Amino acid sequence: MSDLSFRRISRREFLKMAAVCCAKVGLSSLLLTSCRSTAPLEEPSPSPEPTVSATPLPESPTPAGSRFEPAYLKLHRSGELAKRAEKLWAIMENCRLCPRQCGVNRLKGMSGFCRTPGATLMISAFHPHFGEERPLVGWGGSGTIFLTHCNLRCIFCQNWEISHLGIGRESTAEEMADMMLQLQKIGCHNINLVTPTHYSALILKALDIAAGKGLRLPIVYNTSGWERLEILEVLDGVVDIYLPDFKYWDSEMAAKYSSGAASYPEVTKAAILEMHRQVGVAKPGPNGILERGLIIRHLVMPNNVAGSEQVMEWIAENLPSDTYVNIMSQYTPLYKAYEYPEIARRITREEYEKVVRKAQDLGLTNLDIQGYWWLEG
């Protein structure tokens, strides 16, 4: 488990390993294409009008030994990582791990809004993911761990079986650490924790164990963006790559589509600034792989429900112009979206282009519009 070198694996070998990972947690291979983020369902056809894109990968990436040292390693060596895990663990006694601040005692098995079963860790799947942003995927994939339940519970969630129903399997921090090491062993470029907020204490425990056994991959905190500053401060020096959504500009929209989370815009803006303070602008290395930085995801929604242009304006006004912004086009009306006529369709090409043009006009230079092909003319 302490082999730190990256290596190429054959397609056959990869599929075999991915199947083992999925089988371990009892899920079908369907989950290989399921993600709350950017996973396309099929290979894109050539984009007719590529206007901008985030940093491309080189033709032949070289899997040379990386000198990268993840942020958490220093904290692990000093014993600070274990202390941080304990700090988050203690917060679960009167749970305030997320902005809901339910105050339930999860250490006694109580569940709050997120429905997480007390302090028990539940994982749906772990496997290399090839549908994330290119600097995360590279050639070996992003080592994704899907965590069950969610504190936001959007009514259009594409992973609603995992986030709303909590479908997954009970795991321990030790088992999660082994998953991280397995993902490293098969050549993934990072550990990508999907919807981590309500499990942050257990994640830090697992990370401390995995670091002691040789984990050296960067940690990706793949979050809705709705994070408390108090918790982000505990994660300072632990997380290498922050991957937050910026879902809504308007608090009424946030409340309507994300279970009453009216504070989403204000809380998320503050959270993104703190994330940027901690890890800075996302700058992939010469091999195209990202090891540190902030990537903001924004999902364009029908009828401007997300307030996309205002979101772009805020980013341009408050963050460097080369901030990596993934403008996502793949909104699909899933789960209960059909109960809301204004979001019961995909977006149009015109809606998407308007947001991209706005971002360009504002001077944002590091836009990821890889999803452009998705839209019909």
Ligand code: SF4
């Ligand atoms: S993590 Fe869950 S229990 Fe804790 S405050 Fe958030 S919603 Fe409530």
